[in-house]
Amino acid sequence: MRIAGDAATTERLVELAKRRGFYFPANEVYGGVAGFYTYGPEGAGLKRNIESAWRDRFVTREGHMEIESPTVTPEAVFEASGHLDTFDDMIIECPDCGASHRADHLVEDATGIEDAESVGTERVAELIADHDLACPECGAGLAGEAVSAFNLMFETAIGPGSSQPAYLRPETAQGMFVEFPQLSEYARNQLPFGVAQIGRGYRNEISPRRSLIRVRELTMAELEHFVDPETDDPPIERVADVELRLYPAAEQGSEDGEYVQATVGEAIERGIVESEWIAYYLGLARRWYERIGVNTDRFRYRQHLPGELSHYAADCWDAEAELGGNWVEVTGFAYRSDYDLAHHAAASGADFSVFEPYDEPQTVERPSVDPDMSALGPEFGARAGAVVEALEDLAARDPAAFEGETVTVEIEGESASEGGDGSASEAHEVPTEAANFAVREVTKTGERVTPHVVEPAFGVGRLVYTVLEHTLRTDEVDGEARTYLALEPELAPTFVGVFPLMDRDGLGERARELAAELREAGFSVTYDDSGNIGRRYRRQDEVGTPFCATVDYETVEGAAAGGTVTLRERDSTVQVRLPIGELTDRLAALRSGAIDFDGLVAEYGRVETEPESESESNPESDPTPGA
């Protein structure tokens, strides 16, 4: 979907990001490679703070566990996960118009063959030639054109020579699935439990675009919540009243599709969001986005269309942010069911299930046999095992068969495996006594469950970008244009700037001391004595530093009485003057959210300087569907 674009903002942001050290293309002195970025000092700080805020919300406060698994992953993992198949697109290129097409799809459409991908690129190329297929774009013949496999995973090899093939992981999730047996043991085999990971993933994108939005190496913050689909419910009451702006699949399909505004509770009740678990995380995340400064007017939850779903997903909602006029996915909330664990169980042979005891042991009467092998063994020899299986099967199916002196079972004959006449079963008579048939009481204390997986997967780089774009503001201060980032104090790479009003008469020394004290107290501090005071405020504004403390003559002249400093707030440019000895505590309170700057103004009064001009933020775009 397109909405009225704001490419100017994007340009301004990219320029600022590079100039101020947020992020920039990596390896530029060697020409660079598309899709790789280096986070500069400010960007690395911002990214780290976003990761910390995520960890705080989705790991610590939820009581989940965090792990770190390798990025280099052996091929077998992706065979089992389905990534090898679904990542491997067959591409054929039109020699005339240059359009790329899915070669397997062309063959499937023309021949009715299903799953053409499975026959290999060479055979698909042959089929295209045999059927004389043409380019759907321009009609040029495609016969003789090469069919290439394009895999979006980065390939590598472990060890020397033609050793073990491996891939850089395209998502951190597989690391958590593969280690499930260990993690389940750690969780004392108690469902539900959540495993999180913040780490790098790699996707060999065909065409990296738009700055940090589509890159080839990305940081993901993923949570895999393992639940028993029958018995585990989320603590929905915690988020039931969170308002969501939803864009369900049904609305996307219709011409005049509209957003649905609903609380989490209503969304479940009205069946808009099917999974309560997904709904729970939509609510949790909605609050978190607000906490980190995402503009909620430029934010929505969009349900995946059926054809859009990943191979593993049963249902999926994306959190989307409006960026530069486009809706961009910043988080996927996928209900992965037991897809991953079941596939890894089947492929590896390991146990990916959890034993779930019943509240009460269940006792059932079950007809069963307990065959006397000392009798059956000598009689049936190698086939005794098959006979026993047939007896067990028959007991469950037809207990009445055991009423006579003998019981007749049919087992597959030897000729069956040779594909002979197809009806090669052998009938055998077994003395009922040897079958030892009885209706027995069987007590079951629980059952093994393969957990389902609820996965909120966040793109950290996209969040960095979203926070930057959504907090980028311009206004006027005393008639001068100003650019600033209205970053939440929690996220700001630098928490406080410390300046001497002028670098003389001991102001510089005192300011350096103050900066050192604040650093000692654990704050991220920038010291700056270059240029006039206004210039220094502007520098900090541009990187989103929320507070600046300035040492002036009242600081040093009033030293006997403790001295005072001014503290200036970024968005309003309002200053207060407070005793220097109280600064550390006050900043800590501001950081923790215990007080806000208005509280400080109420307490200490506002410092009047030159006439202030009204601050006015950028007009925000107002995205609506169908625009």
Next chain:
RNA sequence: GCGCCGGUGGUCUAGUGGUAGGACAUGAGCUUCCCAAGCUCAUAGCCCGGGUUCAAUUCCCGGCCGGCGCACCA
């Protein structure tokens, strides 16, 4: 990967077949008692490779990078 457009100090840009000028930013200093002021000085640039040419940042070809469109986006 295809098509169109582009690539000049850190950033934004002017300009040229004889290797470049500005603005902002940055550094040093002067000035200045709180919001990008002024003055002086300084640092710093033609994306890479090939071709044409006496000479290429400029023209041609290829590559790389960026923006947009197509395709792709598990």
